[in-house]
Amino acid sequence: MGVAVITGAAQGLGRVTAELLARHGFDVVLTDVQPVDPVVGELRAQGLRASGMSGDISSAAFVADLAEWVAGSLGRADILVNNAGISLIQPAEETTLDQWQTVMAVNLQGPFLLCKAFGKQMLAAGAGSIVNVASIAGLGGVIHRAAYNASKHGLIGLTRTLAAEWGGRGVRANAVCPGWIKTEMDAKDMGSGAYTDDDIVNRVPMARFANPEDVAAAILFLASDGGFVNGVTLPVDGGWTGDNSWDSLRLKTRN
Numbered sequence: 241m242g243v244a245v246i247t248g249a250a251q252g253l254g255r256v257t258a259e260l261l262a263r264h265g266f267d268v269v270l271t272d273v274q275p276v277d278p279v280v281g282e283l284r285a286q287g288l289r290a291s292g293m294s295g296d297i298s299s300a301a302f303v304a305d306l307a308e309w310v311a312g313s314l315g316r317a318d319i320l321v322n323n324a325g326i327s328l329i330q331p332a333e334e335t336t337l338d339q340w341q342t343v344m345a346v347n348l349q350g351p352f353l354l355c356k357a358f359g360k361q362m363l364a365a366g367a368g369s370i371v372n373v374a375s376i377a378g379l380g381g382v383i384h385r386a387a388y389n390a391s392k393h394g395l396i397g398l399t400r401t402l403a404a405e406w407g408g409r410g411v412r413a414n415a416v417c418p419g420w421i422k423t424e425m426d427a428k429d430m431g432s433g434a435y436t437d438d439d440i441v442n443r444v445p446m447a448r449f450a451n452p453e454d455v456a457a458a459i460l461f462l463a464s465d466g467g468f469v470n471g472v473t474l475p476v477d478g479g480w481t482g483d484n485s486w487d488s489l490r491l492k493t494r495n
Contacts (some may be wrong), residue, residue, distance in 0.1 A: 241265035243314045244463065245306075245358060247297055247350070248324030250274040252423035253373065256452035257321055257459050262288035264460060269310055269317070271295065272324065297324050297350035307357035316361040319463045322351040322395075323373040327425055329434045332386040340387045347391035348398070355402060359411060366410040371462045372399045373455075374415040376477050384434070392417075396473050403471030412470040414462040419477030421450045442487050445479030447494060 244261045248254035249270035262268045267289040270276040276292035283290035295302035310317055325347045328339055362368025378392030402413035420440045441447055458476045475481045
């Protein structure tokens with residue numbers, strides 16, 4: 241099937257995505273700022289083809305090393321999934337420049353560096369697929385998330401630009417825009433007291449959080465099956481962005 245590089249793959253959505261792609265026949269390359277060897281070992285124990293390298297995706301030197309290693313070991317990347325990201329819950333007027341730059345480095349600079357490095361491999365081969373994990377926060381505003389929202393809006397802009405620039409050369413670029421997912425990031429954010437389960441469940445027409453598997457399935461489709469799908473931002477949000485109702489009206493429909 242080819243080689244798929246997945247960032248932020250030590251846990252959460254990235255880990256689930258890596259396993260799903262591996263089960264569909266891809267050689268998966270996991271990368272994360274955290275150690276990925278334990279996950280690589282678990283996938284190999286299941287008979288799946290997996291390898292990995294840990295490092296900071298916002299570092300141009302690390303991304304260059306990763307791309308060179310993939311090219312030397314596996315030939316090239318066929319799929320890139322830019323999943324790594326960090327959140328920041330902070331009023332805009334209290335967000336420091338250091339906080340802003342840290343979020344931008346991981347959520348936008350890193351994906352740009354990875355798209356550039358692996359995009360060159362794909363363009364040379366005349367084929368490839370990039371899936372950027374954005375957010376519904378990239379489609380609208382969410383209070384107290386100025387840096388995060390801006391980074392995800394930027395990631396969608398990057399996705400659309402690459403789709404326009406590289407589509408005619410065989411490389412597709414798309415984005416998934418998840419709603420709230422039950423992952424380690426959600427646990428950390430919820431632990432800060434920013435929101436509760438009910439805040440999310442009451443807002444989502446499907447009346448639940450997303451599971452990592454829900455979003456991974458959309459990534460798999462865009463990465464490998466959506467042959468003429470290019471430049472799309474696909475919400476995987478249970479209907480969040482499509483529902484303009486108020487909570488009391490929405491909740492009446494569940495009785």
